[in-house]
Amino acid sequence: MTDFLNYLILGLTRGSMYALIALGYTLVYGVLQLINFAHSEVFMSGAFGSYIIIHAVVGDGKSLPWFGVPLVFILGLGSGALTGAVIAWSLERVAYRPLRRRGAPKLAFLISAIGMSFFLSQLAGKLFNRFTNNQFPTYFQQNRRVLSIAGADVSVIQLTLIVTAVLMMLFLDRLVSGTKLGRSIRGVAEDAPTAALMGINIDKTISRTFIIGGALGGAAGFLFGTAFTFSNIMGFLPGVKAFAAAVLGGIGNIRGAMIGGLLLGVVENLVPTAPWNGHAWIGIGWTDVVAFVVLVLVLVVRPSGILGERLGRAA
Amino acid sequence: MRTQSLAKIAVVGMVGVLALTACSNSKKSGSGLGGGASSSGATSGGTYTIAFEGPLSGDNQQLGINEVNAAELAVKQANAKGDLGFTLKLLKADDVGDPSKAPAAAAQVLQDNTVMGVIGPSFSGATKAVGNTYGDAGLAVITPSASNGTLQTLGFKTFHRIIPNDNVEGTQGADWLARKGLKKVFVVDDQSDYGKGVADAVQNELKAKGVTVTRSSVDAKTTDYGAAAQSVKSSGAGALFYGGYDAQAALFAKALKAVNYAGITAGGNGVKSSVFTKGAGDAGNGWYFTCGCLDATIAANAKQFTADYTKAYNTPPSTYSPEAFDATNALIQAIKDAKAKGPVTKASVLAAVNAVDYQGITTEVKFGADGEPAGATTVSLYTQKAGQIVSVGLLKDQS
Incomplete structure (x- = not known):
């Protein structure tokens, strides 16, 4: 039972990361019917962008006073988000808008996306370094226990990750369902030409x-x-x-991306480690295989994902 | 319908990205030309080149740098002595430690007709990739660090190494763990040639000693070792052995510390480096490393080498520096032997390497028919204490 909870917490931590990234794919798919494969590099750039800021503030790591930790954390979160937003915005300008203007076929967008993905990844390697295990400076005790559920410990970093991710998802959900911007996003997703006739600036909406x-x-x-x-x-x-x-979760569906992300994280941690005769049944070496087998099985039963497609209708 | 066909395109695209990104894992491949050997004391006996192949850039560059510096030092010292009767040069070929980059590095080496022997490749996977290339060219190869236990069986015609292989190291490591009276040991590999080899050796010997082994593989591209660490802890194993390289082991160490794993943690020679100590920080304290390598900073017969190396590179020699120094000196000795008998060619140098008997600072360098060291070899145990790797002693003496 303790083991189960431990893996569940690990899964939720990883799943909340997947969910946050998945939202980027789903939002763009909603308005453009395009898989933005360069989004993984937007994610990467957020890490480098926030590292520069965090490193400038805390140097190679030190203990901060209690109020300093959340400040630095929020600063990092903000700078990561800002870097990601700038890169994604430029991506749209450079790699997609010119194609859209010329009415290029969808496959051209895909090639463009893959090209940008390589470009950004190699650019970061060139600008910074190509080590695979860069670490942020430590400015707080990441592994300190904050709470214990039935013997399973939750560390500061796990709790922070899950809570931050959930807050951001709630914020996005409100943004899309309750604001004017959200309405225009949904409008473009549902029917772009009609939305344009209703006075929505499509370019601006896509950019946002x-x-x-x-x-x-x-x-x-x-x-x-x-x-x-x-x-x-x-x-x-x-x-x-x-x-x-x-x-x-259903591509183009915002809540679907959240559920899909969390589910994938949990499943890929729980299934390979499920005990059988006292040891792991499948083994952690098969984590990625399990994740994609689950994807295939769900798509066989529900081809349009758990919550179904289309941003406009379901959100 | 529209969205459905788009989803199909997306799947095709994803497969494409998967395939492409597998190749995009490329690291900077610096041009390795331009050996730094001085030509002081040169006589008119011609110029011969010793090639070094190993990782000089990327994640694993530290190991390559440890070795290439020592090789360069050996070449410089030999030239400075002035009794060679020829001039030596060093050619540095960067293979990033990556099997897919090794053929290009080997091609670079083979382009130079003055190359009479190769020090390297540093890594087992890279050695597997180019062992036949060098073999077909008849170029003698002495690796100071590729320790995979199958390399000598693959029919590479010119392969030699001066260190005990992973079967020897893994077996001794497993014996040491068994002597601790453990009931259950968790063995993890990183799916690399080296990692699997050493993990297999440890697992087989532990099983032979009646210890239960749980075996697992974690891809070396993993960033999140949370689940792996948790399964080690949940298994109740008294020790963990990691077969893999330093950068990943550091992440594993951190994850193990996060779950408060209390058992013995150990790795093979691939883990013993400053990349591990730096990456793991406090979490690396208490880790053990088995290594068929000499600690140059404490070995008595390596004092002069340590002093020279430190003076030349402003840093003390590290893992596999003394071995690379010995390998290079043995090769130089072989070129001298070849010259004493007749013209220096790749074939005559190879014959001389096969017959060489050179007393180095780590071991007496001589080779068996399969290229394995014929002299006595030793495996040492190291541990990380307060962020530094320190020697514990010979592995077979530890209880």
Whole structure:
């Protein structure tokens, strides 16, 4: 039971990261019917952007007074989100808008996205370094226990990750369902030409959608980097998993992306470690396989994902 | 319908990204040309080149730098002595420690007709990739650090190494763990040639000693070792052995500390480095490392080497520096032997390497028919104490 809870917490931590990134895929898919494969690099850039700021503030790591820790953390989150938003916005300007203007086929967008993904990843490698285990400076005791549920410990960093991610998701949910901007995003997603006739500026809306998705992805990059490590190739695996999570929940569906992300994180931690005769049944070496087998099984039963497609209707 | 066909495109795209990104894991491949050997004391006996192949950039560059500096030092010292009758040069070929980059590095080495022997490759995977290339070219290869236990069986015609292989190291490591009276040991590998080899050796020997082994593999691209660490802890194993490299082991160490794993934690020679101590920080304290390598800072017969190395590179020699120094000196000795008998060619140098008997600072360098060290080899145990790697002693003496 304790083990189960331990893995569940690990799964929720990882799942909340997937969910944050998945939102970026789903939002863009909603308005453009395009998988923005460069989104994993938006995530990566968020980690590097926030590292520069955090490093400037705390140097190589030191103990901060109690009120300093949340301040630095929020600063990191903000700078990560800002970097992500700027990169995503530029991506749309450079890689997608020119294609959209010329009415290019969807495949051209995909190639463009993959090209930008390589470009950004290699650029970060060139600008910073190509080590795979860069770490943020430590400015708080990440592994201190904050609470214990039935013998399973939850550490500061796990709780922070989950709470921050959930707060950001709630914020996004409100933003999309309750504000004018959200209404225009939903409008464009449902029927872009009609939305344009109703006076919605499509270009602006798409741009803002990229900014929102990028900010979430960049913030996720900061959280991921703080909890684990960051590198110029960090985006690939979480990016693919988050894309899978978005498809799992129903691509284009915001709540679907959240549920899909959390579910994928939990499943890929619980299933391979499920005990059988006193040891792990499948083994942690199969984590990624399990994640994609689950994706395939869900899509066989529900081809449009758990909550179904289309941003406009379900959100 | 529209969205459905788009989803299909997306899946195709995802497969594409998967395939492409597998190749994009590339690291900077610096041009390795331009050996730093001085030509002082040169005579008119021609110029021969010793090539070094190993990681000089990327994640694992520290190991390559440890080795190439020692090789360079050996070449410089040999030239400075002035009794060679020829001039030596060093060619540095960067393979990033990556099997897929090794062929390019080997091609660079083979382009230079004055190359009479290769020090390296540093890594087992890279050695597997180019062992036949060098073998077909008839170029003698002496690796100071590729320790995979199958390399000598693959029919590489010119392969030599001066260190005990992973079967020897893993077996002794497993014996040491078994002597601790553990009932259950968790063995994890990183799915690399080196990691699997050493993990297999440890697992087989532990099983032979009646210890229960739980075996697991964690891909070396993993960033989150939370689940792996948790399963080690949940298994109730008294010790963890990690077969893999330093950068990943550091992450694993941190995750193990996060779950308060209290058992013995150990790794092979791939973990013993400053990359591990720096990456793991406090979490690395108490880790053990088995290594068929000499601690140059404490070994009596390596004092002069340690002083020279420190003077030349402003840092003390580290893992596999003394071995690379010995390998290079043995190769230089072989070129001298070849010259004494006749013209220096790749074939005559290879014959001389096969027959060499050179007393180095780590061991007496001579090779068996399969290229394995024929002299006595030792495996040492190291541990991390307060952020520094310190020697514990010979592994077979530890209880």
